[in-house]
Amino acid sequence: MSESLVSFVTGLVEGAPAQFWWLLGGLFGLLALASAIGxxxxxxxxxxxxxxxxxxxIRAWWWMVVVLCACFLVGPLATIAVFALTSFLALREFVTLTPTRRGDHAVLLLCFWVAVPLQYWLVYDGWYGLFAIAIPVYGFLLLPAVSALSGDTGQFLERNTKIQWGLMLTVYxxxxxxxxxxxxxxxxxxxGLLLLLFLLIVVQLSDVLQYVFGKLFGRHLLAPKVSPSKTVEGLVGGGLAATGVGAALWWITPFTPLQAGALAALIVLCGFLGGLALSAVKRSLGAKDWGVMIEGHGGMLDRMDSVCFAAPVFFHIVRYFFT
Amino acid sequence: MIARLLVGLVRLLFGAYPRWLGSAPGPGQRIYFANHGSHLDTLTLWAALPPALRRRTRPVAARDYWGGGGLKGLIAGRGLNVVLIDRQRSDAEADPLAPLHAALAAGDSLILFPEGTRRDEALPGPFKAGLYHLAQRHPQVELVPVFLDNARRSLPKGSLLPVPFICTARFGAAIAPAPGEDKDAFLERARAAVVALA
Structure with missing residues (x-):
């Protein structure tokens, strides 16, 4: 038992590309530094x-990095499963804050128990055609139809719009x-896992650096009604720094340093817009955080808001220009 | 084993987060009384308790629903260690609260839904007299009001499959019957204590 475990682990370790270990060393070093400063x-x-x-x-970051790295070592299936769970928890936060009624029960059952597994099975299967349209076409048409069958017409449009919006955001x-x-x-x-790491590192580091630059130099609020913590100085300083880190990480990607920098800038911009738009959604639902799952960070969606916007754009740009 | 599995599953699907607003978790003997809108109420309140308290806390459940065999019986008996009571009294002489008195006398805490049945509304309806009689007989037991959020949205009356909403249990400050307070006044005050946490 223990021998097969050892050979399993050595197999994983030998299977990972060399760049992964450099990256891991860098991440752990960065977190160790952050912990020391904290x-x-x-x-x-x-x-x-x-x-x-x-x-x-910082403690929560350690956990997130450890879980992600473990998934990356075990392979694509574990990584996809972790993201499926992430979507599940994010959708749970979204619908908990959204006022729903008894008539939405069947629609919500479909969202959680059909849409989430289906979407991630399509990712695992690599069926791009259906992956791209399952939720925006078939889900878009099926869900309001099921809702209508349950017979509750009160605020029908509002209820269906909110559920579809949550499904697109948290799952699609x-x-x-x-x-x-x-x-x-x-x-x-x-x-491919390194490309995913590139996206996650740039988008999350951009969040952290915007927060740090905002705390240190922030003077001018960007959108005071939406978010009390987003400042022009934070966006420019943190965004430029994250773009620089992205360019410096070109060696884990298929890009040249210049391309890596440009894509990092795009990720930063999309991530920023995602954080801003989701803050506005959160306020309109009357909440400060999406949830309480991750200590210090709020909920899953508070951590994933920028990924929601950055991931699809990054995916399609890379797919169009590099495949 | 079954209990641990249940708690893990309930946590994963529904969160079952405790909010200790008016009281703190403590080793004293208690009756947690809460609003009732879903079969998930018992599980989420029980899973929200710290493990040490959970082991000594037994949910009160209706024999006609939870007393059978199969999965329900397994969850109720082996998992939750419920105290079964008869809602339909077969013997007019017997005290339906007798198993509850016995559990309290043995030092256990209880989870009780004083409405007696699930309601399809957010706020609780009128309380039945059981809570008052238990309080009279066992004055050393603290009565802690609890408001359960979202379990009703997750698994409303009449649906078979749950939608995973985040469920929270809000614990309020303990109440006790005042000297000379009559039954109806106390029950209304107890209900108001649950409503105040909503």
Whole structure:
């Protein structure tokens, strides 16, 4: 038992591309540095709530990086399963905050127990044609029909719009991140996971750096009604820094440094717009955070809001220009 | 084993997050009384308790529904260790609360739905007298009001499959019958304590 486990693990370790280990070393180094800074700021109970929140975020980051790396080692199936679970939890947060009625029960059952497994099975199967249209075409038509069959016409349009919006956002959009694994890029075979890591690192680092630059230099609020923490200085400083990191990571991608930088800039922009739009949705639903799942971060959607917008755009640009 | 599996599944699907608003989790003997709109109520409230308290807390369930065999019986008996009570009294002389008195006398805590049945509304209806009689007989037991959010949306009356909404259990401050307070006044105050957490 233990021998087969050892050979299983060594098999995984030998199977991973060399770039993965450099990247992993870099990520762990970065987190170790962040933990050290957090411990220094919070020494002897100093720093108050902001530093406590910062340290909770850093701890959660450790968990997220460890889980992701474990999935990457085990393979595409584990990675796709983790993203399916992510979509499931994000959709759960979305519909919990959305007012739904008894008449939505059948529609919601379809969303959770049919749409989520189907969409991720299509990712695993690599069936691009159906992956791209299952939810926006068939889901779009089927769900209101099922809703109408249940016979509740009160606020029919509002209810169906909200559920469809949540489904598109949390399942369709997020599924484009693991869908990067199905792209066949000449000369880059078998390394789709690195492309996914590139997207996640740039989009998440951009969030963190915008937050840090905003806290340090933020003067001018970008959209005070939508988000009290987004500043022009944060966007420009954090966005440029994340773009720089993306360009510097060209060696894990099929791109040249210039292409990697341009795509990173695109990811930063989309991620920013996603965070902004979802903040507005959140406010209109009367909530500050989507949930309480991840300590210090709020809910799953608070962490994935920028991925929702960045993943589909990145996926299609790469698919159009590089395959 | 079954209990752990149940808690894991309930947590994964529904979150079952506790919010200790008016009271903190403690080792004292308690009756948690809550609004009732779904078969998930028992599971989410029970899963929201810390493991140490969960082991000594037994949900009260109707024999006519949960007392049978099969999956329901397995969940209720082996998983939740429920206290079964008869809603339809076969013997007019017997005290339907007798199994509850016995469980409290043995030192266990209880989960009770004083409405007696599931309702299809967010706020609880009138309470039955059981809670009052238990409070009179066992004055050492704390009565903690709980409001259960979203379990009713997840698995409403009459549906077979659950939609995974995030369910929370909000625990309020314990109440006790005041000296001289009559039954109806106390039951109404207990109901108001649950409504106040909504």
């Amino acid at each position: 411990a220094f700021l919070g020494r002897g109970g100093r720093g108050g709530a902001t530093v406590a929140n910062l340290n909770a975020r 959009c997020i599924s484009h991140a693991p869908a990067l694994l199905m792209l066949q890029i000449p000369g880059f075979e078998g390394r």
